[in-house]
Amino acid sequence: MSETTSECIFSMDDVSFVIGDNQILTNISFKLDNSGITGIIGPSGSGKSTLLRLLNKLISPTVGTVTFNGNNITDISSSELRKQIGMVQQRPYLFAGDVQHNLLYGPRIWNIEYSDDKLLQLLKRVALDADFLDRNIDGLSGGEQQRVSLARTLANEPCAILLDEPTSALDIVSEEIIENTLKQLAKEGVKVVVVTHSLEQTKRLVDELLFLKDGQLVEKTTTKEFFSLYNDEEIRTFFKQKEE
Ligand SMILES: Nc1ncnc2c1ncn2[C@@H]1O[C@H](COP(=O)(O)OP(=O)(O)OP(=O)(O)O)[C@@H](O)[C@H]1O
Numbered sequence: 001m002s003e004t005t006s007e008c009i010f011s012m013d014d015v016s017f018v019i020g021d022n023q024i025l026t027n028i029s030f031k032l033d034n035s036g037i038t039g040i041i042g043p044s045g046s047g048k049s050t051l052l053r054l055l056n057k058l059i060s061p062t063v064g065t066v067t068f069n070g071n072n073i074t075d076i077s078s079s080e081l082r083k084q085i086g087m088v089q090q091r092p093y094l095f096a097g098d099v100q101h102n103l104l105y106g107p108r109i110w111n112i113e114y115s116d117d118k119l120l121q122l123l124k125r126v127a128l129d130a131d132f133l134d135r136n137i138d139g140l141s142g143g144e145q146q147r148v149s150l151a152r153t154l155a156n157e158p159c160a161i162l163l164d165e166p167t168s169a170l171d172i173v174s175e176e177i178i179e180n181t182l183k184q185l186a187k188e189g190v191k192v193v194v195v196t197h198s199l200e201q202t203k204r205l206v207d208e209l210l211f212l213k214d215g216q217l218v219e220k221t222t223t224k225e226f227f228s229l230y231n232d233e234e235i236r237t238f239f240k241q242k243e244e
């Protein structure tokens, strides 16, 4: 893992998240202050998506504090956070209209007009052809929507991106392109946080990981150390549901 300090630093201090009687996350504390790719892993229902959503204030903790670059995120406006933190959710939400409209939307808020060339570069980074620019969102497959969602996020040039199972609906060729894009972004200094169900993807992509179980943070460690701490069978149970 790179030892360089990231300019986009997330932390949680004793965070719990409760809905009704349902304790979803319990006393979570960590600091992500290295550049590189952080993975959030754990069985289905362990709280991975909830944790990711807390990091950019889509939801707020019941108890505890989430900070971004040392500031409590309740003190940062949502629009400022959205500018700096990109997010690709498990079920992508796209604006009605065509792909081009989706890609141009964010930059236009900041009065930036993208050239056709730049739009095509964005599509290339997410393994989509140029003819996708004019395609309507309604006609796209789940995997294509995920990739448009990532391209739209990249159009804002965020300093961090949060991705929830970004390649779950992709074939292996597209998956490899997306993984290479994420590695390249990490090299460029973008902080990448990715939820994944895949053991193999974790090995290929992730530098350090947070391992959640039953809403608790069980390990925060480098990927290398994680695979030396547990035996194969234990690790397979941590990744159960979507086994490769
Ligand atoms: N808005 C909500 N209302 C009630 N329960 C919720 C809500 N959001 C999440 N949960 C519950 O919290 C738990 C954790 O959900 P979460 O989506 O964070 O899990 P996950 O680890 O991302 O699972 P998966 O791997 O299946 O995507 C689950 O039991 C889920 O049913």
Ligand SMILES: [Mg+2]
Pocket (backbone or CB within 6 Å): 048, 049, 050, 090, 164
């Ligand atoms: Mg999830």
